[in-house]
Amino acid sequence: MSGFIPVNEPLLNGNEKAYLCECIDTGWISSEGPFVKRFEQEMAAYVGRKYGIAVSNGTAALEAAVQALDLEKGAEVILPAFTIISCAQAVTKAGLVPIVVDCEPDTWNMDVSRIEEKITDKTRAIMVVHIYGLPTEMDAVLALAKKHHLKVIEDAAEMHGQTYHGKQCGSFGDISIFSFYPNKHITCGEGGMILTDDEYLAERCRGARNLFFSARRYVHEEIGSNFRMTNMQAAVGVAQLEKMEEHIRRKREIGRRYNALFAELQDVMLPIPETSYAENIYWVYGMVIGESYDFNALEAMERLGGMGIGTRSFFYPIHRQPVYLKQGMFGGVSCPNAERISERGFYIPSGLGITDEQIETVAQAVKQLFRQA
Numbered sequence: 001m002s003g004f005i006p007v008n009e010p011l012l013n014g015n016e017k018a019y020l021c022e023c024i025d026t027g028w029i030s031s032e033g034p035f036v037k038r039f040e041q042e043m044a045a046y047v048g049r050k051y052g053i054a055v056s057n058g059t060a061a062l063e064a065a066v067q068a069l070d071l072e073k074g075a076e077v078i079l080p081a082f083t084i085i086s087c088a089q090a091v092t093k094a095g096l097v098p099i100v101v102d103c104e105p106d107t108w109n110m111d112v113s114r115i116e117e118k119i120t121d122k123t124r125a126i127m128v129v130h131i132y133g134l135p136t137e138m139d140a141v142l143a144l145a146k147k148h149h150l151k152v153i154e155d156a157a158e159m160h161g162q163t164y165h166g167k168q169c170g171s172f173g174d175i176s177i178f179s180f181y182p183n184k185h186i187t188c189g190e191g192g193m194i195l196t197d198d199e200y201l202a203e204r205c206r207g208a209r210n211l212f213f214s215a216r217r218y219v220h221e222e223i224g225s226n227f228r229m230t231n232m233q234a235a236v237g238v239a240q241l242e243k244m245e246e247h248i249r250r251k252r253e254i255g256r257r258y259n260a261l262f263a264e265l266q267d268v269m270l271p272i273p274e275t276s277y278a279e280n281i282y283w284v285y286g287m288v289i290g291e292s293y294d295f296n297a298l299e300a301m302e303r304l305g306g307m308g309i310g311t312r313s314f315f316y317p318i319h320r321q322p323v324y325l326k327q328g329m330f331g332g333v334s335c336p337n338a339e340r341i342s343e344r345g346f347y348i349p350s351g352l353g354i355t356d357e358q359i360e361t362v363a364q365a366v367k368q369l370f371r372q373a
Contacts, residue, residue, distance in 0.1 A: 003308050004308045004309075004310065005308060005309055005310055005349045005354070005358050005361060005362055006310040006349060006351070007183075007310035007311055007312045007347065007348070007349050007350075007351070008182065008183040008310075008349065008350070008351035008353075009349075009351040009352070009353030009354060010182045010183070010187050010351060010352060010353060011243075011247070011250075011351075011352035011353045012236075012239075012240075013243075014239045014240065014242055014243045015238075015239040015242060016235070016236050016239040016240070018239075019035065019235035019236065019238060019239050020232055020235050020236065022235065023035065023231050023232045023235050028231045029230060029231055029232050030228075030230055030231060031228035031229060031230055031231065032231070033230070033231020033232075033234070033235075034231070035231045035232075035234035035235040035237075035238055036054050036229055036230075036231055036234040038234070038238055039052075039054055039193075039229075039234040039237045039238050039241070040052035040053065040054050040193070040234075042238065042241055043178070043193050043195070043237075043241060044195055046168070046241065046244065047168045047169075047170040047171050047176075047195055048167070048168050048171045049170070049171055049176070049195040049196060049197055050196070050197045050199070050202075051195065051196050051197070051198075051199065051201075051202035052193055052194070052195050053193065053194040053195075053196075053202060053205040053206055053209065054191065054192070054193055054229035054233075054234060054237075055191070055192045055193065055194065055209050055227040055228070055229055056190060056191065056192065056209075056226075056227045056228060056229055056233075057179065057180075057181070057190045057191060057192045057227075058086065058157045058177060058178065058179025058180070058181060058191075058192040059086040059089070059090070059179075059192070060192055060209070060225070060227035061157075061177035061178070061179065061192030061193060061194050061227075062086055062087060062089075062090035062153075062155065062177055062192075063089070063090045063093060063094075063208075063225070063227075064194060064205050064208040064209050064225070064227055065090070065153055065175045065176075065177055065194050065205065066090045066091060066093075066094045066096070066153065067094055067204070067208045067224075068175065068194075068201050068204035068205045068208055069124075069125065069151055069153070069174070069175070069201070070204070071094065071096055071124045071125060071151070072124070073095035073096070074095065074096070074097060074122065075096050075097070075122055075123070075124040075125075076096065076097045076098075076099050076120060076122045076123045076124065077091045077096050077097070077098055077099065077123075077124065077125045077126070077127055077153075078099045078100075078101060078115055078118050078119070078123060078125070078126045078127065079091065079098055079099070079100060079101070079110075079126070079127035079129065079318070080100065080101055080103055080109070080110035080127075080128075080129050080131070080318075080338075081100035081101060081102055081103065081317045081318050081319050081333075081335035081338040082102075082103040082108060082110075082131065082314075082315055082317055082318075082335070082337070082338035082341065082342065083129040083131065083155070083315055083318060084315055085316075085318065085321055085323075087127055087129055087155060087318070088100075088318045088321070088324070091127070092324075096124075097122070098318065098329075099118050099123070100317075100318050100319050100330070100333060100335060101114045101115055101118055101335075102114060102335035102336065102337050102338055103131070103335070103337050103338050103341070104337065105337045105340075105341070106269070106272055107131070107134050107272060107275065108131045108132055108134075108286070108341060108345075109129075109130065109131045109134060109135070109136040109137070110128065110129065110136055111337070112136065112137045112140040112141055112144075113140070115140075115141070115144055116144055119144070119148055119150075123148065123150060124150060124151060125150055125151040125152065125153055126141055126144065126145055126150055126151075126152050126153070127152075127153040127155060128141055128152065128153070128154050128155060128172070128173065129155040129157075130154075130155065130156055130157075130158060130159045130162065130169055131158070132158060132271070132283055132284050132286055132347075133158070133162075133255070133271055133280040133281045133282045133283045133284070134162075134271075134272060134275060134278055134280055134281075135159060135162055135163075135164040135169050135277070135278050137277065138164050138172050139165075141172075141173075142172065142173070145173070151173070151174045151175075152172065152173025152174050152175075153173060153174065153175055153176070153177075154169070154170060154172045154173040154175070154176035154177070155176070155177055156169040156170035156176050156177065156178055157177060157178055157179035157184070157192075158179070158184065158283040158284075159178075159281065159283070160178060160184060160185035160186050160244065160247075160248075161185055161244050161245070161247070161248040161281065162278060162281040163278060164277050164278055165277050165278075170195055171195070174196065174198060174201065175194060175195070175196045175198070175201055175205075176194070176195045176196070177192060177193065177194050177195070178192060178193045178195070179191070179192050180192060180193070180233075180237055180240075183283075183284070183351060184283070185244070185247045185248065185251060185281075185283065185352070186237065186240035186241055186243070186244060186247060187236070187237075187240060188229070188233040188234065188236045188237040188240070189233060189236060190233065191229055191233045191234075191237060192227075192229075207222070207224055208224045208225065208227070209224065209225065209226075209227035209228055210224060210226070210227075210228060211224045211225065211226060212224035247352055248281060250352055251281055251282045251283070251350070251352065252279070252280070252281065252282060254282060254285065254350050254354065254359065255271065255273075255280060255281075255282030255285060255350070256273075257356070257359055258270075258285050258348075258350070258359065258363065259271075259273060261359070261360070261363035261367075262287075262363065262366070262367070264367070265366075265367065265370055266290075266292075266370075267289075267290030267291070267292045267293065268287050268288070268289060268290055268370060269287060269288035269290070270287055271285060271286055271287075282350060284312075284347040284350055285347055285348055285350040286314065286345055286346065286347040287345065287346065287347070287348070287366075288314075288340075288341050288344050288345040289344040289345075290344075293370070293373050294373070295373065296343050296344055297313055297314065297343065297344050297345055297346040298313065300346060300369060301313065301346050303369055304348075304365055304366065304369060307365040307368070307369075308365070309348065309349065309361075309362055309365045309366070310348075310349055311346050311347065311348055311349075312346065312347055313342075313345070313346050314341055314342050314345035314346060314347070315342060316342050317335055317338040317339055317342050318330075319333040319335060319338075320339070320342075348362055348366060349362050
């Protein structure tokens with residue numbers, strides 16, 4: 001469609017091309033290349049972790065991180081109902097049981113006040129997922145984990161550069177992960193990173209990403225996966241990391257500009273600019289349609305698409321995923337906040353490649369949508 005504004009367009013205006021050419025010129029294109037180790041070290045240093053383990057994507061990072069914890073089969077892991085299926089998938093693939101908690105209606109993060117009521121004698125871990133631009137309230141999570149002797153898995157896939165009370169997201173809990181998909185603040189095209197301060201967990205993650213090769217090659221004591229990141233992916237990641245602060249400033253500028261342009265909207269929930277513990281980093285710019293409108297998010301997205309505006313729907317709640325319902329899971333589970341924002345929430349173009357002129361065009365289309373309603 002001519003003039004179509006995509007929901008995301010990455011920004012690759014640094015050393016990406018130079019570093020990729022270096023990979024090609026030296027022949028180091030596989031996971032053995034030097035950019036992989038460099039990216040691991042620089043990402044760990046930026047976040048304030050001891051160890052970084054680069055993997056092929058964010059889903060792989062979650063699966064390797066959960067496997068590294070080596071929790072007993074049938075153990076329960078508490079996680080948000082409102083998140084991508086990768087989180088629950090990492091739990092179920094490890095033979096564990098996901099227990100979901102509803103989200104807050106305004107931050108869209110897991111309601112930490114509801115976690116303790118979900119803890120049983122089978123609970124072994126809490127998986128925190130920071131959603132869309134604001135972090136989860138980590139102090140409460142860490143206190144519960146300490147009280148009940150639980151592991152904490154921090155999914156910071158969307159939180160590159162975000163802080164909680166001034167401390168980098170991705171630095172909390174036993175193990176944390178990032179994703180480098182093209183819509184993230186820094187990207188490798190695909191890619192992920194596991195971060196931890198625990199040397200044993202780091203070594204297990206390295207094994208999990210590389211088929212658990214033993215000292216003698218092709219001899220395996222445990223089943224792992226091929227989750228290796230290539231040198232070419234890592235080269236792009238290193239170049240992107242060099243621009244992190246610039247990317248964060250631009251994302252917040254985009255969010256503030258939309259906030260101003262949408263100030264007149266009625267009965268439409270916009271992202272909260274800040275909380276007591278963080279300023280919104282606007283990974284995406286989401287909005288939730290109020291009940292006074294007689295259309296849902298999918299209908300709004302279709303209408304905006306007809307006006308040349310790309311959109312994407314909010315996450316679909318874990319406890320309503322057909323694949324899990326077919327397995328008899330989550331019977332009778334209700335998470336009304338997650339269900340409502342999934343039905344009525346969507347996000348608009350806000351990628352780093354968007355221009356100020358495109359932001360104005362998007363805003364005018366969105367305002368027209370709601371005026372016509």
